[in-house]
Amino acid sequence: MNSLPVIQRNQKGEAVRFLQQLLLGYGFDQVEFQSEFDERTENAVRNFQEQRNLSPDGIVDVNTWNALIEGTSSVCNAARE
Numbered sequence: 001m002n003s004l005p006v007i008q009r010n011q012k013g014e015a016v017r018f019l020q021q022l023l024l025g026y027g028f029d030q031v032e033f034q035s036e037f038d039e040r041t042e043n044a045v046r047n048f049q050e051q052r053n054l055s056p057d058g059i060v061d062v063n064t065w066n067a068l069i070e071g072t073s074s075v076c077n078a079a080r081e
Contacts, residue, residue: 008059011037019060022068023048 005015017035024031028044042058049056052067060068 004062004065006059006061007037009037009039009042016041019045019068022072025072026068 004018007015007019012035014035016037017033019037020031020033020035020041023041023044024033026048028047030040031044032038032040045060045064046056046058048068049058049064052064052071054063054067
């Protein structure tokens with residue numbers, strides 16, 4: 001996961017879009033899939049970080065990326081059941 005950039009509010013691009021896709025998969029429906037790290041995305045990141053006992057700073061660093069990606073298999077499998 002070291003190749004993923006640290007991202008935070010007011011940034012744009014494909015990494016933000018990927019983040020938003022992951023957050024939507026976790027059920028954070030307030031997130032818009034639009035490639036801009038806005039207030040709703042930041043709030044979803046903070047909530048996710050709190051759920052995973054990470055520092056809820058709203059910044060997606062290597063620890064947050066790892067938690068997001070490690071949990072995707074359980075999220076995806078739960079959706080199929």
